[in-house]
Amino acid sequence: MDGWTTTTGEADAALDQRLSDELDGVNASATAAVPAARELTVKVLDDGGDLVAGVSGWTWGEAAGIAMTWVHAKVRGSGVGAGLLRAFEEEARARGCARVFVTSFTFQAPGFYERAGYREIFRWQGVPVDGSDDVHFRKDL
Numbered sequence: 001m002d003g004w005t006t007t008t009g010e011a012d013a014a015l016d017q018r019l020s021d022e023l024d025g026v027n028a029s030a031t032a033a034v035p036a037a038r039e040l041t042v043k044v045l046d047d048g049g050d051l052v053a054g055v056s057g058w059t060w061g062e063a064a065g066i067a068m069t070w071v072h073a074k075v076r077g078s079g080v081g082a083g084l085l086r087a088f089e090e091e092a093r094a095r096g097c098a099r100v101f102v103t104s105f106t107f108q109a110p111g112f113y114e115r116a117g118y119r120e121i122f123r124w125q126g127v128p129v130d131g132s133d134d135v136h137f138r139k140d141l
Contacts, residue, residue: 035061038059055068071084106135120136
């Protein structure tokens, strides 16, 4: 790689944006008949306006993906998370999605997704360390 410079570093917002823009162009070209991806978020606030649960992800064509889900410890097990997930799925369905994908580490909430009808499609063992796995799920809507 004569004449090229390679650097390694930490967070790089400009690089992330450039990569996203470049990949968006590749994706748009390969899927010209599919509308562009859209973000999808759902949040639950308590009576005081404080966030108690949220989910963020995306929809693209017939697929939806959940990037992050969080439910405050004080309301876990109360049904708030299940309602949050249902709201995400309902909006994904309204946007024409037929399936949802999500990942969860074994120390997070894989059982939560399984109870909601998600099925494991594969896992990366030893991520981020031995004894933990990164579990990938799919649910057909």
